[in-house]
Amino acid sequence: MNKFKSLKKTTRDNVAGYSMILPALLLLVVIGIVPIVITVSYSFQYKVLTDPLDTHFVGLDNYVTLLSSELFWEVLGNTAVFAVLSMVFEMVIGFIGAMLMNSAKKFVGVVRTAVLIPWAIPGIIIAYMFSFMFNDQLGVVNQLLETVHLIDAPVSWLTNGTTAMLAVVLADTWKQFPYISLMIFAGLQTIPKDVYEAAQIDGAGRVATFFRITLPNLKGILLIVLLFRTMGAIRIFDIIFGITGGGPANATATLLFQAYKYLFGDMNFGLGSALSTIITILILICSFIYIKVLKTDD
Amino acid sequence: MKLKRVLSMVLCGALALTLLTGCGNSGGSSADSDAENGKTASSSREDVSEENPSDLSGEVTFVSQNDQTGTLDEMIKEFNKLYPDITVDHQVLPGNSDDVKKSLMVSLAAGDTEPDVFECDIIWVSQFGAAGWLMDVTDNLAAVSDEYVAGPLSTCYYNDKAYAYPNYTDVGLLYYRKDVVDTPPATWDELVEMSKKHAGEGGTKYGYVFQMYQGEPTSCNMLEFIKQNGGTDLKDGVFAMNNDNTKEALEFVRNLIAEGISPEGVLSHKPDDTLSIFQEGDALFMRNWTYAYELSNADTSKVAGNVGVAPLPVGTNGTESSGTLGGWNFAINANTDAPEAAVAFAEFMSSYEAQKLSVLKRGTFPTNAAVYEDEEVLADKPYLADIKAAAENAKPRPQVRDYSAISSIFQVYFHKALLGEMTDDEALEQMDQELNAALAEQK
Numbered sequence: 001m002n003k004f005k006s007l008k009k010t011t012r013d014n015v016a017g018y019s020m021i022l023p024a025l026l027l028l029v030v031i032g033i034v035p036i037v038i039t040v041s042y043s044f045q046y047k048v049l050t051d052p053l054d055t056h057f058v059g060l061d062n063y064v065t066l067l068s069s070e071l072f073w074e075v076l077g078n079t080a081v082f083a084v085l086s087m088v089f090e091m092v093i094g095f096i097g098a099m100l101m102n103s104a105k106k107f108v109g110v111v112r113t114a115v116l117i118p119w120a121i122p123g124i125i126i127a128y129m130f131s132f133m134f135n136d137q138l139g140v141v142n143q144l145l146e147t148v149h150l151i152d153a154p155v156s157w158l159t160n161g162t163t164a165m166l167a168v169v170l171a172d173t174w175k176q177f178p179y180i181s182l183m184i185f186a187g188l189q190t191i192p193k194d195v196y197e198a199a200q201i202d203g204a205g206r207v208a209t210f211f212r213i214t215l216p217n218l219k220g221i222l223l224i225v226l227l228f229r230t231m232g233a234i235r236i237f238d239i240i241f242g243i244t245g246g247g248p249a250n251a252t253a254t255l256l257f258q259a260y261k262y263l264f265g266d267m268n269f270g271l272g273s274a275l276s277t278i279i280t281i282l283i284l285i286c287s288f289i290y291i292k293v294l295k296t297d298d
Numbered sequence: 299m300k301l302k303r304v305l306s307m308v309l310c311g312a313l314a315l316t317l318l319t320g321c322g323n324s325g326g327s328s329a330d331s332d333a334e335n336g337k338t339a340s341s342s343r344e345d346v347s348e349e350n351p352s353d354l355s356g357e358v359t360f361v362s363q364n365d366q367t368g369t370l371d372e373m374i375k376e377f378n379k380l381y382p383d384i385t386v387d388h389q390v391l392p393g394n395s396d397d398v399k400k401s402l403m404v405s406l407a408a409g410d411t412e413p414d415v416f417e418c419d420i421i422w423v424s425q426f427g428a429a430g431w432l433m434d435v436t437d438n439l440a441a442v443s444d445e446y447v448a449g450p451l452s453t454c455y456y457n458d459k460a461y462a463y464p465n466y467t468d469v470g471l472l473y474y475r476k477d478v479v480d481t482p483p484a485t486w487d488e489l490v491e492m493s494k495k496h497a498g499e500g501g502t503k504y505g506y507v508f509q510m511y512q513g514e515p516t517s518c519n520m521l522e523f524i525k526q527n528g529g530t531d532l533k534d535g536v537f538a539m540n541n542d543n544t545k546e547a548l549e550f551v552r553n554l555i556a557e558g559i560s561p562e563g564v565l566s567h568k569p570d571d572t573l574s575i576f577q578e579g580d581a582l583f584m585r586n587w588t589y590a591y592e593l594s595n596a597d598t599s600k601v602a603g604n605v606g607v608a609p610l611p612v613g614t615n616g617t618e619s620s621g622t623l624g625g626w627n628f629a630i631n632a633n634t635d636a637p638e639a640a641v642a643f644a645e646f647m648s649s650y651e652a653q654k655l656s657v658l659k660r661g662t663f664p665t666n667a668a669v670y671e672d673e674e675v676l677a678d679k680p681y682l683a684d685i686k687a688a689a690e691n692a693k694p695r696p697q698v699r700d701y702s703a704i705s706s707i708f709q710v711y712f713h714k715a716l717l718g719e720m721t722d723d724e725a726l727e728q729m730d731q732e733l734n735a736a737l738a739e740q741k
Contacts, residue, residue, distance in 0.1 A: 048700070049407065049425075049429040050424075050425050050428035050429045050699050050700055051428065051699070051740075052428075052429060052430055071710075135563070135566075135571060136561060136562065136563030136566070137561060137563055137571070137574075137575050137578075137580065138571065138574055138575070138578075154561070154563070156561065156562035156563040156565070156566065157566075158563070158565075158566035159562050159563060159564075159565040159566045159717070161717075164566075244512070244566070245511055245512050245513040246512055246513075247511060247512025247513070247565070247566065247709075247713060248512060248565055248566065248713055248717055249512070249710065249713035249714045249716075249717045249719050250512070250710050250713070250714070261706055264399065264400050264403055265396075265702040265703070265705075265706060266700055266702055266703040266706070267403075267425060267429065267700065267702075268700075268703070
C-alpha cells in the first residue's frame with residue numbers, strides 16, 4: 001500500500017515534468033524534425049514546382065543524377081577547400097583574439113564588445129560589403145594597395161578562381177572569428193590561475209605553458225568550436241551568394257549554393273532536397289569523426 | 299518573485315502563439331490555388347473616370363523592386379483617385395532580380411494570400427504560371443491587348459494563357475560618350491577601332507564595359523553577342539550552339555579583355571558595377587539596360603549631359619543589332635483574397651496614364667504603344683525615338699518552362715570558355731548536350 005502511494009507520486013511528478021518540457025519538445029519537432037523528414041521524403045520524388053501534376057516517387061534517381069554529375073564533385077571540392085581554408089584562418093585569428101581579450105587590462109568591456117561587432121552583422125550584408133571592397137574598379141582594397149604601391153594596375157580579384165576563393169574565405173573569417181574568440185575566451189577564463197603560477201615556479205617558458213597547459217585545457221571547447229564551424233563551413237551560402245554568385249566559372253560554387261540553385265532557381269525540389277540531404281549526411285559524418293578523434297579522456 | 303512568474307507566463311503564451319501561427323501558415327493547399335485560378339474578376343476600368351470614382355474596395359499588398367525615384371508611389375496615388383476605397387500597401391524588396399525572386403517564392407510557394415500584386419520579371423512568368431501561382435488574366439488582358447507592343451506583350455503569356463500585365467520593357471543598349479565620339483559604332487570592328495583610338499580621352503580608361511557576373515548577366519550579355527554575330531540559342535526545339543558564330547563571339551569577348559579595351563573585372567560585374575564605372579567617366583562605351591540612361595544623366599554622375607544611346611553594334615557575321623529583351627510585368631497572386639481589387643490595380647498600373655508617369659519620372663521603356671507617340675513624352679525623352687528600333691529588334695531569352703535551369707547551364711559553360719578553363723569546342727559541346735537534356739526533362 002505504502003509502496004503504491006509512492007509510485008503514484010513519482011508518476012505525478014513525471015507528468016508534471018513532461019508537461020513542462022512539452023512546449024520545447026513540440027517546438028523542436030515542428031521546426032526541427034518535421035522539415036528534415038519532409039526534405040528527405042522530397043529527395044525520393046520527382047518534384048518540380050513548375051510541373052505540379054507530375055510529382056511522383058523515383059527512388060534513388062535524384063541521388064544517382066547528383067553523384068554521377070561532374071558538377072556535384074566540382075562543388076564538393078570547392079566546399080572542402082572553403083571549409084579547410086576558412087577554418088584554419090578562423091581558428092588562428094580567433095585564438096589571437098581570445099588571447100587579446102583575456103589579457104586586456106583596460107577597457108575590458110569595450111574590447112569584448114568591439115570584437116563581437118562583425119558577428120552581429122548579418123552575413124548577407126557582410127557579403128555585399130566585401131563584394132564592394134573587392135570590386136576591381138571601385139573597391140577599397142585595390143585603392144589601398146595602389147596607394148602603398150604594392151600594385152600598379154587594379155587587380156581583378158573576383159575573376160580569378162584562387163583570389164575569388166580567398167575573398168570569400170576572408171569575408172567568412174571576418175564574420176566568424178569573434179564567435180571563436182568568445183568561445184575560446186570563455187574556456188581560458190575557466191583555467192585556474194594557480195596552474196600557471198605553479199608552471200612559472202617550475203620555470204616553464206611561455207611556449208611550454210601554452211602547449212602543456214592552455215591547449216589541453218581548451219580541448220573540449222576547441223572540439224565544440226571546430227564542430228560548429230565545420231557545420232557552418234559546409235553549409236556556407238550567404239557569403240558566396242553575395243560576393244561571387246558561385247563564379248568565376250563555378251570556382252566558388254559550394255554545395256548549399258548549388259542546392260539553392262536547384263530549389264529556388266530551377267524549382268526542382270526533388271534534386272535540391274537530395275543535395276540538402278547529402279549535405280546533412282556529410283555534416284553528420286564530419287561531426288562523428290571529430291568526436292571520435294578529439295574525444296577527451298574524462 | 300511575482301514578476302518572474304508573470305514573465306514566465308507571458309513567455310509560455312508567446313511560445314504557444316508562435317506554434318499556432320506556425321501551423322496556421324501551412325494551411326494553404328494546392329486545391330485552393332486551383333480554385334482561385336479559374337476565378338476571373340470583372341474589369342471595371344471602362345466605367346471609371348476621375349470624376350466618377352469606383353466604389354470597389356479592398357486592400358492590396360503590392361510588392362515591387364527598389365524604386366529610388368518614388369514613381370511607383372505617385373502611380374499609386376493616381377490609382378487612388380480612381381479607386382479611393384482600395385488601400386494599397388506598397389512594400390519594397392531590396393536587391394537584384396534573383397534576390398527579389400527568392401523572397402517572393404517563399405510567400406508564393408507557401409500559398410500565402412500576400413502579396414496580391416507584384417512586379418514580376420518577364421523570365422519568371424512561365425515558371426510561376428506553370429507552378430499555378432499566378433492568376434489567369436487571359437480574358438481581362440485580351441480586352442486591352444491591342445494597346446501594347448507585341449514583344450513585351452508576348453512575355454505575359456505562357457501556354458497561350460496570360461498571367462501578367464505588361465509593366466515596362468527593357469533591352470540591352472549601347473551607351474556612349476557624346477563628348478568624345480560623334481557617332482556611335484555600328485559594328486564590332488568599329489567598336490574596337492574607336493576604343494583604341496579614343497580611350498584615354500575625356501578621362502576614360504577603358505573602351506567598352508559590360509556585365510559577365512556568373513548569373514543572369516552572363517546569359518543576357520553573351521546571348522546578345524552571339525545573336526549579334528548571327529548565332530542562335532533555342533531554334534526549332536533544339537540547342538545547337540557549337541558553331542562558328544558562337545565561337546567568334548567568345549573570341550571577341552576574350553580579345554576585348556586581352557587588348558585592355560575592357561577591364562578583366564567585367565567577368566565579375568553586375569549592371570550596377572558597370573553603371574558606376576561609366577558614371578565615374580572611366581569608360582567610353584557601356585552595354586547596359588535602359589535604366590542606366592536616367593542614372594548616368596543624374597546629378598550624381600560625372601558624365602551627365604554627355605551620354606548618347608544607340609542600338610548595340612553588329613558582329614562580323616551578323617546582320618542586325620540584337621539586344622536581350624528584358625523587362626517586368628505586373629502579376630497577381632493566384633491566392634489573393636481581393637481578386638477584383640488586385641485586377642483593377644494591376645490593370646491601372648499597366649495603363650497608358652500610369653506608364654506615361656513611369657516613363658517621365660523613372661525613365662522606363664513603355665510597353666503601351668501609345669506612350670511612344672505621346673508628345674509630352676517625346677519632348678522630355680527624345681531618345682525614345684532613337685532607340686525604338688533597338689526595342690523592336692530585342693530578342694527574348696529561350697521561352698521555356700524552366701528558363702533558369704537553362705540559364706544556369708549557359709552561365710557555367712560561357713564562363714569556363716571565357717576564362718580558358720575549357721576550350722570553346724569542349725565547353726560548347728558539353729553545353730549543347732546539357733541544354734538539350736534539360737529541355738527534354740521539361741517536356
